[in-house]
Amino acid sequence: xxxxxxxxxLLVIVGVVFYAVSIYNFLNSTKVRIKASIQEIGNQLxxxxxxxxxxxxxxxxxxxxxxxxxxxxxxARKLISSAVDSGDVEKMLQANEQMMQAMPxxxxxxxxxxxxxxxxxxxxxxxxxxDTSDKVSYARRLLIDLTADYNQKLVVFPSNMIANMFxxxxxxxxxxxxxxxxxxxxESDTVTPQINI
Amino acid sequence: xxEIVNFYESSQKNIExxxxxxxxxxxxxxxxxxxxxxxxxxxxxxVFFAFIFSLGSSFVSYYYSDxxxxxxxxxxxxxxxxxxxxxxxxxNISIGTGIPMPKLYVIDxxxxxxxxxGRDKNHSAVVATTGLxxxxxxxxxxxxMAHELSHIGNKDILLMSVVAVLVGTIVLVVxxxxxxxFFGGDDNNKNSNGIFLIVAVVSAIVAPIIAxxxxxxxxRQREFLADATAVKFTRNPNGLISALGKLNQDSExxxxxxxxxxxLYITNxxxxxxxxxxxxxxxxxxxxxxxxxxxTRLSNM
Numbered sequence: 077x078x079x080x081x082x083x084x085x086l087l088v089i090v091g092v093v094f095y096a097v098s099i100y101n102f103l104n105s106t107k108v109r110i111k112a113s114i115q116e117i118g119n120q121l122x123x124x125x126x127x128x129x130x131x132x133x134x135x136x137x138x139x140x141x142x143x144x145x146x147x148x149x150x151x152a153r154k155l156i157s158s159a160v161d162s163g164d165v166e167k168m169l170q171a172n173e174q175m176m177q178a179m180p181x182x183x184x185x186x187x188x189x190x191x192x193x194x195x196x197x198x199x200x201x202x203x204x205x206x207d208t209s210d211k212v213s214y215a216r217r218l219l220i221d222l223t224a225d226y227n228q229k230l231v232v233f234p235s236n237m238i239a240n241m242f243x244x245x246x247x248x249x250x251x252x253x254x255x256x257x258x259x260x261x262x263e264s265d266t267v268t269p270q271i272n273i
Numbered sequence: 274x275x276e277i278v279n280f281y282e283s284s285q286k287n288i289e290x291x292x293x294x295x296x297x298x299x300x301x302x303x304x305x306x307x308x309x310x311x312x313x314x315x316x317x318x319x320v321f322f323a324f325i326f327s328l329g330s331s332f333v334s335y336y337y338s339d340x341x342x343x344x345x346x347x348x349x350x351x352x353x354x355x356x357x358x359x360x361x362x363x364x365n366i367s368i369g370t371g372i373p374m375p376k377l378y379v380i381d382x383x384x385x386x387x388x389x390x391g392r393d394k395n396h397s398a399v400v401a402t403t404g405l406x407x408x409x410x411x412x413x414x415x416x417x418m419a420h421e422l423s424h425i426g427n428k429d430i431l432l433m434s435v436v437a438v439l440v441g442t443i444v445l446v447v448x449x450x451x452x453x454x455f456f457g458g459d460d461n462n463k464n465s466n467g468i469f470l471i472v473a474v475v476s477a478i479v480a481p482i483i484a485x486x487x488x489x490x491x492x493r494q495r496e497f498l499a500d501a502t503a504v505k506f507t508r509n510p511n512g513l514i515s516a517l518g519k520l521n522q523d524s525e526x527x528x529x530x531x532x533x534x535x536x537l538y539i540t541n542x543x544x545x546x547x548x549x550x551x552x553x554x555x556x557x558x559x560x561x562x563x564x565x566x567x568x569t570r571l572s573n574m
Contacts, residue, residue, distance in 0.1 A: 109371065116368060206411075207361040214369030217508070 099229065099238040106226045110247055111163075113222060116215040118160035121172050124208045125156045128175055128182070131201045135185045138192060149178050165219070166251060216250060223249030287428045291435055295331045298439045302327035302446070305475065309450060330442050338434035339390040339398055342537065345441075346388075346529045348378035348400045359406050362415045363399060366422050366506055375399045375425060379406065384525035388537040389421040390434045397425045402527065409516055416503060416513030420539055423502030429495055433537050440483050441533035447479055483532075493562040500567055501574070510571045517571075521564040540564060 129149045132139075139145060152175035159167035186193045193199075227246050229235040306323030310316030333341075353360040360377060367374040375389065375397040383404040391397030399421045406414065424430050504510045520540045530542035541561045 203357060207357075207365070210361070210365045211368055214365045218369050218371065 096238045099235045100242060103229060103239060103244050106222055110219060110222045113215050113219040114163060114165045117165060117212060118168055120208050120211045120215060121156055121168055122160055125153045125175055127201055127205050127208060128178060132182055134197050135182055135192060138185045138189050145178055145181055220250055223247045287432045291432045294435060298331060299327040334435045334438035335392060338438045342390045342434055342437050342534060343378060343398060345534060346380055346400060348380050351377045351379050356406055358411045358414050359401060363418050366419050370506055372422055372426050379403050380529060382527055384527040385520050385523040386527050386538045386540060386542050387417050387421055389424045389430050390537060392431045394425050397430055409519060412512035413516035415507055416516045417539060419503035419506040420499050420513060423499045437534045437537060443483060496562055497570060500571055504574055510574055514568055514571050517564050517568050
């Protein structure tokens with residue numbers, strides 16, 4: 077009888093400690109993963125910022141308003157680079173929007189010059205761009221999922237008590253919803269347009 | 274409606290089933306050795322040998338099942354340059370899910386199929402046939418690969434690979450005993466006739482048991498679950514739906530697949546849907562739900 081009276085509170089304490097440790101570990105490891113996913117977004121945006129000027133270079137001979145496009149790209153690239161270094165994901169995506177503004181001009185050139193579009197270099201750059209934008213969206217999704225998991229633990233009882241005890245702050249994650257500004261190379265883009273005369 | 278299985282439950286079940294399977298395998302081998310040994314008149318040493326052998330092959334199946342399965346399937350490693358879409362699509366899903374990037378292999382065959390193997394997510398491999406890679410578009414390959422990566426994430430791959438190796442071993446051992454009866458039984462006709470009878474009986478019993486084991490281990494639920502998880506990974510059911518549609522149209526048999534490895538593949542590699550003998554075998558070994566059912570479920574998501 078005495079034993080069980082002592083035993084029950086002990087069991088409860090052990091259970092609570094185990095729970096607290098697991099929540100603490102979850103929150104900390106998720107924080108690390110959130111950082112890593114932001115890093116991944118940054119890496120991919122940097123890669124994209126190298127690919128797009130290359131694509132622009134490939135179309136150089138066909139460009140009419142060369143200079144403006146190229147200075148824009150150089151500026152945007154610098155902006156992305158500094159945003160990635162700052163680790164602020166919102167800044168990164170804003171800088172990226174600027175880079176993306178160059179895409180319509182490049183696309184127009186590609187569409188009006190089928191032989192250029194069919195060249196190995198351009199094809200290779202285009203599929204790398206598609207892949208990069210896929211990677212950005214996967215990394216964004218991971219960031220959104222991880223932030224949601226993390227923030228949920230901070231508000232839901234009883235994990236919020238442990239989070240408060242150790243002073244965990246909510247993660248910002250992604251504020252802006254995914255915009256349609258990505259370069260989407262759909263299947264219809266890669267086939268030559270059918271013209272009925 | 275499908276019963277609801279969450280991922281934790283499902284992976285827990287996979288571990289339990291793997292242990293059960295290995296224990297069952299050892300028990301079966303010892304029993305088999307005991308029966309054969311009883312006829313030869315030396316059951317003690319044969320049982321001891323069977324125990325060591327089954328223990329050894331269980332160990333091997335745990336650590337090397339992926340390598341065995343890969344070499345049985347004649348799979349070759351790939352580079353990003355050779356198969357850009359295959360490589361990058363898997364890379365992307367890895368980024369999105371946190372599952373470590375598996376090693377990638379291709380089977381040089383025009384039949385369309387794919388599977389995943391390995392013992393855990395840190396030691397995993399994904400295999401696709403060149404037929405699949407050349408005939409599917411990027412978004413379809415993405416759907417198929419998300420299906421394979423969800424097998425890795427759900428810890429299906431260990432169980433499925435161990436099944437492949439252990440079932441293969443049983444088939445092999447039964448086959449050996451057959452041969453020994455034909456080539457080694459000259460001195461003692463009386464005993465070898467006895468062995469022949471027993472082996473015939475055991476073989477007749479073993480084949481359906483093996484089929485049953487594969488079925489038990491590879492519940493059809495697993496394929497539906499992997500399809501659903503794949504959509505959760507890619508958020509694009511259409512990729513997998515149209516890939517499955519194309520796989521369904523493909524009528525080519527995959528040469529390197531056998532009964533022990535068939536359940537690993539995303540769709541049945543034998544393609545025997547016609548009537549007659551083939552159909553019965555197919556039913557007995559049907560480890561895959563009909564593709565039409567899978568497409569219907571995906572379309573309803």
